[in-house]
Amino acid sequence: xxxxxxxxxxxxxxxxxADAIIQSARDEQKEALDSVRSRIKDRHRSNVxxxxxxxxxxxxxxxxxxxxEMEKALLSHRRRLVDQMISDSVKKxxxxxxxxxxxxxxxxxxxxxxxxxxxxxxxxxxxxxPDFLKDxxxxxxxxxxxxxxxxxxxxxxxxxxxxxxxxxxxxxxELHHDxxxxxxxxxxxxxxxxx
Numbered sequence: 001x002x003x004x005x006x007x008x009x010x011x012x013x014x015x016x017x018a019d020a021i022i023q024s025a026r027d028e029q030k031e032a033l034d035s036v037r038s039r040i041k042d043r044h045r046s047n048v049x050x051x052x053x054x055x056x057x058x059x060x061x062x063x064x065x066x067x068x069e070m071e072k073a074l075l076s077h078r079r080r081l082v083d084q085m086i087s088d089s090v091k092k093x094x095x096x097x098x099x100x101x102x103x104x105x106x107x108x109x110x111x112x113x114x115x116x117x118x119x120x121x122x123x124x125x126x127x128x129x130p131d132f133l134k135d136x137x138x139x140x141x142x143x144x145x146x147x148x149x150x151x152x153x154x155x156x157x158x159x160x161x162x163x164x165x166x167x168x169x170x171x172x173x174e175l176h177h178d179x180x181x182x183x184x185x186x187x188x189x190x191x192x193x194x195x
Contacts, residue, residue, distance in 0.1 A: 082184045086177065090169045094123055094154030103128060103156065106167045107136045107143060112160040117146040119157035121168075125149075128156070 093099065103124075110116060120128045133143035150157050155168035173180065 079181070082181050085184055086173055086180055090173050091153045093169055094121070099154065100127060100132070104136060106156060107133070107158075110141065110158050110165065110167075112158055112163060112165065113140050114160055115142050115144060117159040118143050119146040119148055119150050119159065121152050121154055122149050124154060124156075 093102070096102075107118070118128070118133055128145070130145045133145055137143050146157075146159070150168060152168035152170050155170070155172060157168065158165040
Protein backbone atom coordinates (compact mmCIF):
# COMPACT_ATOMS: atom_id res chain seq x y z
CA UNK A 1 0.00 0.00 0.00
CA UNK A 2 1.28 3.33 -0.96
CA UNK A 3 1.88 6.18 1.39
CA UNK A 4 -0.86 8.07 -0.33
CA UNK A 5 -3.35 5.21 0.28
CA UNK A 6 -2.29 4.93 3.92
CA UNK A 7 -2.81 8.66 4.44
CA UNK A 8 -6.18 8.48 2.71
CA UNK A 9 -7.20 5.51 4.89
CA UNK A 10 -6.09 7.31 8.08
CA UNK A 11 -7.95 10.41 6.95
CA UNK A 12 -11.12 8.41 6.16
CA UNK A 13 -10.90 6.48 9.45
CA UNK A 14 -10.34 9.71 11.36
CA UNK A 15 -13.25 11.32 9.53
CA UNK A 16 -15.52 8.32 10.34
CA UNK A 17 -14.39 8.42 13.96
CA ALA A 18 -14.89 12.20 14.12
CA ASP A 19 -18.34 11.81 12.54
CA ALA A 20 -19.15 9.08 15.10
CA ILE A 21 -17.93 11.31 17.96
CA ILE A 22 -19.92 14.28 16.57
CA GLN A 23 -23.02 12.10 16.13
CA SER A 24 -22.58 10.73 19.66
CA ALA A 25 -22.18 14.31 20.97
CA ARG A 26 -25.28 15.35 19.02
CA ASP A 27 -27.20 12.37 20.44
CA GLU A 28 -26.04 13.25 23.97
CA GLN A 29 -26.94 16.89 23.36
CA LYS A 30 -30.39 15.89 22.04
CA GLU A 31 -30.88 13.56 25.01
CA ALA A 32 -29.77 16.29 27.43
CA LEU A 33 -32.06 18.83 25.69
CA ASP A 34 -34.97 16.37 25.79
CA SER A 35 -34.30 15.75 29.49
CA VAL A 36 -34.11 19.51 30.22
CA ARG A 37 -37.20 20.13 28.08
CA SER A 38 -39.07 17.37 29.93
CA ARG A 39 -38.02 18.81 33.33
CA ILE A 40 -39.07 22.30 32.22
CA LYS A 41 -42.42 20.95 30.99
CA ASP A 42 -42.93 19.06 34.26
CA ARG A 43 -41.97 22.13 36.28
CA HIS A 44 -44.24 24.29 34.10
CA ARG A 45 -47.12 21.82 34.50
CA SER A 46 -46.48 21.68 38.25
CA ASN A 47 -46.40 25.50 38.44
CA VAL A 48 -49.56 25.75 36.35
CA UNK A 49 -51.30 23.19 38.59
CA UNK A 50 -50.11 24.98 41.73
CA UNK A 51 -51.28 28.36 40.41
CA UNK A 52 -54.57 26.83 39.27
CA UNK A 53 -55.13 25.18 42.67
CA UNK A 54 -54.20 28.39 44.49
CA UNK A 55 -56.47 30.43 42.21
CA UNK A 56 -59.35 28.01 42.72
CA UNK A 57 -58.78 28.02 46.50
CA UNK A 58 -58.70 31.84 46.48
CA UNK A 59 -61.84 31.91 44.33
CA UNK A 60 -63.63 29.56 46.76
CA UNK A 61 -62.46 31.64 49.69
CA UNK A 62 -63.55 34.88 48.01
CA UNK A 63 -66.89 33.31 47.05
CA UNK A 64 -67.43 32.21 50.64
CA UNK A 65 -66.39 35.63 51.92
CA UNK A 66 -68.68 37.36 49.40
CA UNK A 67 -71.56 35.07 50.40
CA UNK A 68 -70.99 35.83 54.10
CA GLU A 69 -70.84 39.56 53.37
CA MET A 70 -74.02 39.34 51.29
CA GLU A 71 -75.75 37.40 54.07
CA LYS A 72 -74.64 40.00 56.62
CA ALA A 73 -75.83 42.81 54.33
CA LEU A 74 -79.15 41.00 53.81
CA LEU A 75 -79.62 40.46 57.55
CA SER A 76 -78.70 44.07 58.21
CA HIS A 77 -81.15 45.23 55.54
CA ARG A 78 -83.88 42.97 56.93
CA ARG A 79 -83.15 44.25 60.45
CA ARG A 80 -83.44 47.86 59.23
CA LEU A 81 -86.73 47.02 57.52
CA VAL A 82 -88.09 45.38 60.65
CA ASP A 83 -86.87 48.21 62.88
CA GLN A 84 -88.50 50.71 60.53
CA MET A 85 -91.75 48.70 60.57
CA ILE A 86 -91.74 48.70 64.37
CA SER A 87 -90.95 52.41 64.51
CA ASP A 88 -93.73 53.20 62.02
CA SER A 89 -96.15 50.98 63.96
CA VAL A 90 -95.34 52.75 67.23
CA LYS A 91 -96.25 56.06 65.58
CA LYS A 92 -99.48 54.62 64.16
CA UNK A 93 -100.68 52.93 67.36
CA UNK A 94 -101.50 56.32 68.90
CA UNK A 95 -104.05 56.94 66.12
CA UNK A 96 -105.88 53.60 66.11
CA UNK A 97 -109.56 53.66 67.18
CA UNK A 98 -109.00 51.50 70.28
CA UNK A 99 -105.99 53.53 71.50
CA UNK A 100 -107.90 54.80 74.55
CA UNK A 101 -108.88 51.22 75.43
CA UNK A 102 -105.19 50.34 75.38
CA UNK A 103 -104.43 53.31 77.66
CA UNK A 104 -107.23 52.21 80.03
CA UNK A 105 -105.70 48.73 80.22
CA UNK A 106 -102.23 50.16 80.91
CA UNK A 107 -103.55 52.40 83.67
CA UNK A 108 -105.75 49.69 85.22
CA UNK A 109 -102.76 47.32 85.32
CA UNK A 110 -100.73 49.92 87.22
CA UNK A 111 -99.77 48.57 90.64
CA UNK A 112 -98.77 51.93 92.14
CA UNK A 113 -100.78 53.14 95.15
CA UNK A 114 -101.91 56.57 96.29
CA UNK A 115 -101.76 59.60 94.04
CA UNK A 116 -100.31 58.64 90.65
CA UNK A 117 -99.29 61.41 88.29
CA UNK A 118 -99.85 60.52 84.64
CA UNK A 119 -97.56 62.16 82.10
CA UNK A 120 -98.97 62.09 78.58
CA UNK A 121 -97.70 63.03 75.14
CA UNK A 122 -98.72 66.36 73.56
CA UNK A 123 -100.83 64.39 71.05
CA UNK A 124 -102.93 62.90 73.87
CA UNK A 125 -103.90 66.25 75.42
CA UNK A 126 -107.46 66.14 74.06
CA UNK A 127 -107.97 62.43 74.76
CA UNK A 128 -106.43 61.59 78.11
CA UNK A 129 -108.11 64.20 80.28
CA PRO A 130 -108.52 64.63 84.04
CA ASP A 131 -112.06 63.21 83.69
CA PHE A 132 -110.74 60.16 81.78
CA LEU A 133 -108.22 59.56 84.59
CA LYS A 134 -110.82 60.15 87.32
CA ASP A 135 -113.01 57.39 85.86
CA UNK A 136 -110.06 54.96 86.15
CA UNK A 137 -109.17 55.92 89.73
CA UNK A 138 -109.96 53.61 92.66
CA UNK A 139 -109.95 53.98 96.44
CA UNK A 140 -106.30 52.84 96.55
CA UNK A 141 -105.10 54.78 93.52
CA UNK A 142 -106.02 58.25 92.27
CA UNK A 143 -104.76 59.22 88.82
CA UNK A 144 -104.02 62.91 88.24
CA UNK A 145 -102.83 64.54 85.03
CA UNK A 146 -99.25 65.86 85.28
CA UNK A 147 -98.39 69.34 84.05
CA UNK A 148 -95.36 68.17 82.03
CA UNK A 149 -95.49 66.09 78.86
CA UNK A 150 -93.25 63.34 77.51
CA UNK A 151 -91.90 63.45 73.96
CA UNK A 152 -92.96 59.97 72.84
CA UNK A 153 -95.66 59.28 70.24
CA UNK A 154 -98.09 57.93 72.80
CA UNK A 155 -98.48 55.95 75.98
CA UNK A 156 -98.00 57.28 79.49
CA UNK A 157 -95.48 57.73 82.27
CA UNK A 158 -96.83 57.06 85.76
CA UNK A 159 -95.22 58.56 88.87
CA UNK A 160 -95.97 57.97 92.50
CA UNK A 161 -93.42 59.57 94.83
CA UNK A 162 -89.95 58.32 93.87
CA UNK A 163 -91.30 55.49 91.73
CA UNK A 164 -92.07 55.91 88.04
CA UNK A 165 -93.30 53.46 85.44
CA UNK A 166 -92.60 54.05 81.77
CA UNK A 167 -95.49 52.80 79.65
CA UNK A 168 -94.77 54.91 76.59
CA UNK A 169 -95.26 53.20 73.24
CA UNK A 170 -91.52 53.35 72.49
CA UNK A 171 -90.65 51.70 75.81
CA UNK A 172 -93.27 48.99 75.30
CA UNK A 173 -91.93 48.30 71.80
CA GLU A 174 -88.35 48.32 73.16
CA LEU A 175 -89.26 45.72 75.81
CA HIS A 176 -90.79 43.48 73.16
CA HIS A 177 -88.40 44.41 70.36
CA ASP A 178 -86.60 41.07 70.01
CA UNK A 179 -89.79 39.00 69.92
CA UNK A 180 -91.32 41.42 67.38
CA UNK A 181 -88.17 41.22 65.23
CA UNK A 182 -88.39 37.42 65.24
CA UNK A 183 -92.07 37.51 64.35
CA UNK A 184 -91.73 40.12 61.59
CA UNK A 185 -88.61 38.48 60.16
CA UNK A 186 -90.62 35.31 59.54
CA UNK A 187 -92.97 37.35 57.36
CA UNK A 188 -90.22 38.83 55.18
CA UNK A 189 -89.17 36.87 52.07
CA UNK A 190 -85.98 34.87 52.39
CA UNK A 191 -82.95 35.31 50.13
CA UNK A 192 -83.80 34.43 46.54
CA UNK A 193 -87.54 34.81 47.02
CA UNK A 194 -89.45 37.54 45.27
CA UNK A 195 -90.69 40.22 47.62
